[in-house]
Amino acid sequence: MSVAAARPAAEGVTLEIDGTELTVPRGATILDACRSMGVDTPTLCYLENLTPVNVCRVCVVELEGSRVLVPACSRACEPGMKIRTDSERVRLSRRLVLEFLASSVDVSLASEMQRSMIRYQAQPERFGSAAAPHAAGERDRATPGHHHAPNGERHQTVEQPVKVDNELYVRDYSKCILCYKCVEACGSDAQNTFAIAVAGRGFDARISTEYAVPLPDSACVYCGNCIGVCPTGALMFKSERDMRDEGTWDESRQTKADTICGYCGVGCTLTVHAQDGEIVKVSSPMDHSVTRGHLCVKGRFGWQFVGRRDREEV
Amino acid sequence: MWGSNARETHPIFFHHVLKGVRAGARLYVVDPRRTGTAQWADRWLGLNVGTDVALANAMAHEILKSGLENREFIDRATSGFEEYRACVEQYTPERAQELTGVPAALIREAAHSYATSERAMICWTLGITEHHNGVDNVLSLINLALLTGHVGRYGCGLNPLRGQNNVQGGGDMGAIPDRLPGFQHVADDAARAKFESAWGTRVPNIPGWRLNEMFDAMGRGELRTLYVVGENPVASEADRSHAEHALSALDHIVVQDLFLTDTAKMAHVVLPAAAGWCETEGTVTSSERRVQRVRKIVDPPGEARDDIEIICDVARRLGHDFGRPTAEHLWDELRALSPMHAGMSYRRLEELGGLQWPCYDESHPGEPFLHARLWETPVRGPRAPFHPVEDDAPVDLVNDEYPLTLSTGRRLDSFNTGVQSGGYTSPLRRGETIDVSPEDAVRYGLRDGEDARVESRRGAVVVPIRIDPTLRAGNAFMTFHFDAPSNVLTIEANDPKSGTAEFKASAVRIQPLTHSLAAAGG
Numbered sequence: 001m002s003v004a005a006a007r008p009a010a011e012g013v014t015l016e017i018d019g020t021e022l023t024v025p026r027g028a029t030i031l032d033a034c035r036s037m038g039v040d041t042p043t044l045c046y047l048e049n050l051t052p053v054n055v056c057r058v059c060v061v062e063l064e065g066s067r068v069l070v071p072a073c074s075r076a077c078e079p080g081m082k083i084r085t086d087s088e089r090v091r092l093s094r095r096l097v098l099e100f101l102a103s104s105v106d107v108s109l110a111s112e113m114q115r116s117m118i119r120y121q122a123q124p125e126r127f128g129s130a131a132a133p134h135a136a137g138e139r140d141r142a143t144p145g146h147h148h149a150p151n152g153e154r155h156q157t158v159e160q161p162v163k164v165d166n167e168l169y170v171r172d173y174s175k176c177i178l179c180y181k182c183v184e185a186c187g188s189d190a191q192n193t194f195a196i197a198v199a200g201r202g203f204d205a206r207i208s209t210e211y212a213v214p215l216p217d218s219a220c221v222y223c224g225n226c227i228g229v230c231p232t233g234a235l236m237f238k239s240e241r242d243m244r245d246e247g248t249w250d251e252s253r254q255t256k257a258d259t260i261c262g263y264c265g266v267g268c269t270l271t272v273h274a275q276d277g278e279i280v281k282v283s284s285p286m287d288h289s290v291t292r293g294h295l296c297v298k299g300r301f302g303w304q305f306v307g308r309r310d311r312e313e314v
Numbered sequence: 315m316w317g318s319n320a321r322e323t324h325p326i327f328f329h330h331v332l333k334g335v336r337a338g339a340r341l342y343v344v345d346p347r348r349t350g351t352a353q354w355a356d357r358w359l360g361l362n363v364g365t366d367v368a369l370a371n372a373m374a375h376e377i378l379k380s381g382l383e384n385r386e387f388i389d390r391a392t393s394g395f396e397e398y399r400a401c402v403e404q405y406t407p408e409r410a411q412e413l414t415g416v417p418a419a420l421i422r423e424a425a426h427s428y429a430t431s432e433r434a435m436i437c438w439t440l441g442i443t444e445h446h447n448g449v450d451n452v453l454s455l456i457n458l459a460l461l462t463g464h465v466g467r468y469g470c471g472l473n474p475l476r477g478q479n480n481v482q483g484g485g486d487m488g489a490i491p492d493r494l495p496g497f498q499h500v501a502d503d504a505a506r507a508k509f510e511s512a513w514g515t516r517v518p519n520i521p522g523w524r525l526n527e528m529f530d531a532m533g534r535g536e537l538r539t540l541y542v543v544g545e546n547p548v549a550s551e552a553d554r555s556h557a558e559h560a561l562s563a564l565d566h567i568v569v570q571d572l573f574l575t576d577t578a579k580m581a582h583v584v585l586p587a588a589a590g591w592c593e594t595e596g597t598v599t600s601s602e603r604r605v606q607r608v609r610k611i612v613d614p615p616g617e618a619r620d621d622i623e624i625i626c627d628v629a630r631r632l633g634h635d636f637g638r639p640t641a642e643h644l645w646d647e648l649r650a651l652s653p654m655h656a657g658m659s660y661r662r663l664e665e666l667g668g669l670q671w672p673c674y675d676e677s678h679p680g681e682p683f684l685h686a687r688l689w690e691t692p693v694r695g696p697r698a699p700f701h702p703v704e705d706d707a708p709v710d711l712v713n714d715e716y717p718l719t720l721s722t723g724r725r726l727d728s729f730n731t732g733v734q735s736g737g738y739t740s741p742l743r744r745g746e747t748i749d750v751s752p753e754d755a756v757r758y759g760l761r762d763g764e765d766a767r768v769e770s771r772r773g774a775v776v777v778p779i780r781i782d783p784t785l786r787a788g789n790a791f792m793t794f795h796f797d798a799p800s801n802v803l804t805i806e807a808n809d810p811k812s813g814t815a816e817f818k819a820s821a822v823r824i825q826p827l828t829h830s831l832a833a834a835g836g
Contacts, residue, residue, distance in 0.1 A: 264324050
């Protein structure tokens, strides 16, 4: 399970990025190539442990001879490609993606995205004030083909009440940028439970359980792998959300270290996040050969007994 | 997957299985229940509880009859083949169908698929081992791997999926009655001399007692004092009343644990311990023999202390100064005494994220699989023996009085006696139930959600009924995670070689409690 079979050394592919020639292994993506030469490329829907779904378009680059910009995260390098990662066209495209998302979604906890917005001078506020928030469940009921076009005075929003229907997760879809990562992690990339999918079309598209039922009535098995991959804080452990609401969540006071899960014999690496001597969260490293960043409900939540022990007399 | 519901009990391992399935691997699941694991299978072999040997032998019969055995491997690396052939000769797929309930055609298909695959692996869990003939069950699977040469090569082999995070490490460290650390036998004079010289004390050359033998010794009054570290036998032993009786007769019980468990409540002294995985430094060894580091991230609460400190202080009070070793000191001592761990320095474990034993020196990369020696020319070491084994029905007789076979096991969100997993609120958790098939629900007048009295020849519990369409008629299922003590029902029918009890086969009857009016009509 852990040690890969020895593979023959892959042939190289030589291409040019921003005027610099480089050779990468066959099968490497443009994103891999950019990262290998230190070219900072923003991503939203891409993650090392998931299959790219090419929905966010923020990683696009200009490829000589190509009519459209190409997504760096999933386009494989080909010999002789000439790529520009910082042209005016690339910068404009990335800026618009970031502005459209940030104008309609609460991206206050999307730290990577915030950095990209500064870099590309994204100004979502230039679209004016937001339309009124949606009532609970309103967006869940939107039917394809029945979307009312906005009047242009106010920009659209996905703002809606947070969904709290169980003790482990909250789903705050005001923060969802529809990157699909949660769907992939719940589906064929890891958990294969398929409790959630994308429902609706266009601006009505949203992440949903079947028939938008509450999580406890869905197929969800609470592995938390959707939360593990969420880049915006839309999906969050309820314990973290509660601490944030109380104002006690403080990452500057948190330490983290890797250990091994205390339950079954698989040996999953847990990254334990502690604040003031108490465990507050568990994640797993994406590059670990056993977990690939994914855990089960016991690994993800089973630590809570540690802080709940009664003192016993010797 | 044989007798393993890895989808629920080893979920992250099963992620890897699913990757294989999606890449075209064929998955056969052998289990009396149509588990979450079986639901991903190409074929589900839903056998009668305790008929695993008959099924494995019939697969071997079919492989031999079709000439699909790996003759080259059998000749070069095994012994006892003719006796094995004679044994499986009697297990035709038709006879096995009678015994196991699995259609003969399906047995044939599984046999052909296993034998003709370039690489094939058998993984099992407690569905194989928690039987009075658990060792025979394991041997029957080993025989299949030897017959087809599916062992000692990358992507092949026999994998018992370990149920607890360091049960492998416990055995590796010598927590087996006849072994010293690194599986060195206590009767091996040279090995013992090495430990005696390092420890400055005499090491007995006779094996200790297994858990079931300890309980027998308590019954005879030979074992008077028990020191229990991180185990909850009151709740986890088969035939709970018997276990409680034996423990209550002891002169002195010391329990070292995180919680005041059911066992700790019986103790004369309770030593509160730190949680190994997050409050202490050390290592654990996973199911794939991978030694990995655990780290202290938070302080233990109150007076709870690291097991190492507790044991050294107990030793000091008994007049032995072990000093104040760190986990790494102790690990380095182990490395000096156990050749298969010698190359695993803390530095390498940190750098590589763990190493799989054997790892003989600091340049050794560890072994991703074992028994490659069987493919060397000439074969290094002894030949791998076939062990002919025969079908042997469960001990607890199913009859008109006790018509159902109860198996116990785990659910996804809980763990063992619930000492740890009870600490979080799971939306999936529904407490203990007696799970029955829809057919048996009709037959015995059982309604979903109503309380029932479940009785075996040893005891009774009252729990709600749950109708579970994944169960076959005749089978019932309970966990052992909750307060409702399912182990008052189970039978202490132990395998004579492993000492493991037959948790998978207790004969029970189920009587509904809340609608006895139905009977009044008749």
